[in-house]
Amino acid sequence: MTPPSPRRSLAELRALTPARVGLGRTGASLTTQALLDFTLDHARARDAVHAPFEAEAIMAVLAGQGMSALVVTSQVADRADYLKRPDLGRKLSGEARELLVRLNSAACDLVIVVADGLSPAAVNAHALGLLDRLLPKLGGYDLGAVVVAEGARVALGDEIGALLKARMTIVLIGERPGLSAPQSLGAYLTFAPQPGLTDAARNCVSNIQSAGLSFEEAAAKIAWLAREGLSRGVTGVALKDESGLQLAAPLATPV
Structure with missing residues (x-):
């Protein structure tokens, strides 16, 4: 008979996850410490949403590395407009659209968009x-300009990619802050970008942050999806992320 597993303490469980477990109570309420922790995390999430996007600083670093980069804006007027009108964050402003049209860029394999999203703080901290x-x-792919997009939702990359004649876009964007992850970065890959696509056409690599997916792990996943997506001509529900299989050890041959 298999002996029962040893009981684990709540302290051990809390060490494994940032989730709120075993908070305790005082009467019918949370303990004071649990309430203070919740209030602090909620404030951090709100701060991440309203953090200023350091677009110029990102541009300066990219330019210093010899990369072609430009800034575009969506149709939102300000941050309050961004939060109330998600549809406007999916469309380029008239000036930005004219800028990309005037570029008349040659066709390329990939365009990378660095966008503020719902957590500019995440992009400031992790994108570079x-x-x-x-x-x-x-390496080996024809990379177009890196586009830094302000007031952007994920789908803004579709219009950008179409105007820059990209076979695929990779949008690096701040994800909606959670109470345990206010600075989480996401990467969205879309083959044959064009306005009107839905999220079913994209692959997403999420939770890129210090307490989540590391830069190296995320880069490996994104590069695998980009390579396979360009090779097969698909992304989204038609492309399953099997990047982890190349890291899996082969099964031992039975004797």
């Missing part, structure tokens, strides 16, 4: 570090 690991893994 991820690019440092990702770009070497995309």
